[in-house]
Amino acid sequence: MENKCAGCLQQINNRRFLKCKLCAQLYDIECVNVPEQRFYNTMTKEHKQNWFCPLCFAKKLKVNNQNTPCKQQENANTTTNYEETSLNADDDIPDITGDENVTMRHKKLHNCVDESLMLEDYINSSEGEETLTDTLSLKTLSPEVNISEEDVLTKLQLQIIQLQEKLKNAEDKIECLTLENDSLKNKLIIMDRKIDHLEKNKTNDESSKKTVTDIGHQTVLDRTQSISVKQRETKADPRLGNNRVMNKDSVCAESHSLDRHKLCLISSHKQCNILSKAKINFSNNYDLCHYLMPYCGIKHQLKGLKEKLNGYTMKDYCVIFIGEEDFRRTNDYVDLTILIRNTLLPLNHTNIIICLPTFKIGNLTRMYNCRIEHFNNLLYLDTLTHEHVYLIDSNRKLTYDNSMFNLYTGNINDHGMNTVFLSLTTLIADIENFVNNEFFL
Numbered sequence: 001m002e003n004k005c006a007g008c009l010q011q012i013n014n015r016r017f018l019k020c021k022l023c024a025q026l027y028d029i030e031c032v033n034v035p036e037q038r039f040y041n042t043m044t045k046e047h048k049q050n051w052f053c054p055l056c057f058a059k060k061l062k063v064n065n066q067n068t069p070c071k072q073q074e075n076a077n078t079t080t081n082y083e084e085t086s087l088n089a090d091d092d093i094p095d096i097t098g099d100e101n102v103t104m105r106h107k108k109l110h111n112c113v114d115e116s117l118m119l120e121d122y123i124n125s126s127e128g129e130e131t132l133t134d135t136l137s138l139k140t141l142s143p144e145v146n147i148s149e150e151d152v153l154t155k156l157q158l159q160i161i162q163l164q165e166k167l168k169n170a171e172d173k174i175e176c177l178t179l180e181n182d183s184l185k186n187k188l189i190i191m192d193r194k195i196d197h198l199e200k201n202k203t204n205d206e207s208s209k210k211t212v213t214d215i216g217h218q219t220v221l222d223r224t225q226s227i228s229v230k231q232r233e234t235k236a237d238p239r240l241g242n243n244r245v246m247n248k249d250s251v252c253a254e255s256h257s258l259d260r261h262k263l264c265l266i267s268s269h270k271q272c273n274i275l276s277k278a279k280i281n282f283s284n285n286y287d288l289c290h291y292l293m294p295y296c297g298i299k300h301q302l303k304g305l306k307e308k309l310n311g312y313t314m315k316d317y318c319v320i321f322i323g324e325e326d327f328r329r330t331n332d333y334v335d336l337t338i339l340i341r342n343t344l345l346p347l348n349h350t351n352i353i354i355c356l357p358t359f360k361i362g363n364l365t366r367m368y369n370c371r372i373e374h375f376n377n378l379l380y381l382d383t384l385t386h387e388h389v390y391l392i393d394s395n396r397k398l399t400y401d402n403s404m405f406n407l408y409t410g411n412i413n414d415h416g417m418n419t420v421f422l423s424l425t426t427l428i429a430d431i432e433n434f435v436n437n438e439f440f441l
Contacts, residue, residue, distance in 0.1 A: 021056075022053075264318040266291045282425075298336055302339070316350050341386055344388050345386065360411060362407075376393070394412075397423060404416030
């Protein structure tokens with residue numbers, strides 16, 4: 001038997017249909033305007049079995065219609081008219097009561113069957129179905145509302161816990177940074193006191209020009225005068241004329257030149273082309289040697305420096321470009337300053353120059369630049385005290401914009417590095433002029 005809708009005469013291929021209780025015809029729920037949600041959630045099995053189609057519902061007798069104006073008029077016309085009725089003399093004339101001529105109103109008596117039918121009609125009507133649907137939907141939604149409220153409360157509690165943890169971590173970081181800042185301030189105060197103490201203990205004679213240290217090393221000026229005499233005595237030694245040129249793999253190529261001096265470069269910058277810039281500025285007067293140490297800190301740059309500078313004299317130079325590896329995170333920069341001093345103080349047979357690390361440009365470089373500034377100040381004060389190295393302030397002639405810094409990486413660019421090499425060239429020229437003047441005096 002084919003299941004066709006009696007309304008649209010289309011084939012019914014699903015279970016969303018209703019069957020009339022009287023005519024037993026099938027109807028799609030769309031044709032009889034029954035929402036799908038009400039069909040599945042609201043209508044019970046008994047309700048579906050007692051359902052009436054629109055045609056049967058229209059033909060169905062609603063209630064007893066005896067008490068209507070038309071019916072009352074017919075009953076009134078059927079009353080006995082005693083005036084128009086002819087009677088014999090022997091006939092008995094019945095007594096006329098008031099009830100026969102007067103229409104009396106009686107209370108309407110409803111049958112239980114009529115009330116049940118009316119209730120069923122109200123339920124089958126659209127208004128009754130909507131009311132019943134709203135009532136049932138509220139009952140079904142109440143547990144869902146409770147569940148959703150519980151989920152929201154749980155999520156809010158989790159968010160509060162997460163925010164409390166983040167706040168606690170931030171407070172811990174602030175406390176650690178505060179302690180670190182206080183420690184650095186105390187160390188600076190101690191170093192300032194040491195500097196003041198050394199300045200008060202200076203004498204007025206010529207020997208007081210030497211800086212008093214625990215080891216008793218000579219100053220740069222005295223080392224220049226003493227080494228210049230040794231250089232004249234050992235100038236004929238051919239071993240001092242063997243100058244080295246280092247590539248990126250630290251492979252040495254020997255070049256024999258007795259008149260040219262040596263310049264050793266130690267750096268960790270891969271993108272600055274330090275060797276090519278050194279060739280442009282110093283290749284005419286110096287034999288270059290470049291040690292490239294990518295991603296290395298100060299400790300690794302100073303490692304084996306004594307062996308690298310073997311055979312260097314006071315007319316030779318070693319330039320150390322401090323990289324950024326030690327400033328990506330906070331370190332003990334006082335210990336690094338002491339390490340530099342203890343490593344370079346014994347190497348008093350040549351000129352050592354340190355190029356201070358440069359700042360970065362960008363929004364997230366504030367902490368990095370603070371570390372750079374702190375280290376540069378410590379190394380500058382230590383150099384003034386012990387005079388064990390020459391310093392170049394690499395940031396002094398740099399402009400803090402995109403002309404000398406890369407906007408993407410924040411590091412110094414080629415133009416900025418050329419500015420640093422210009423300062424290096426000027427410093428080496430000043431040292432040579434000073435040494436020559438002292439030698440002829």
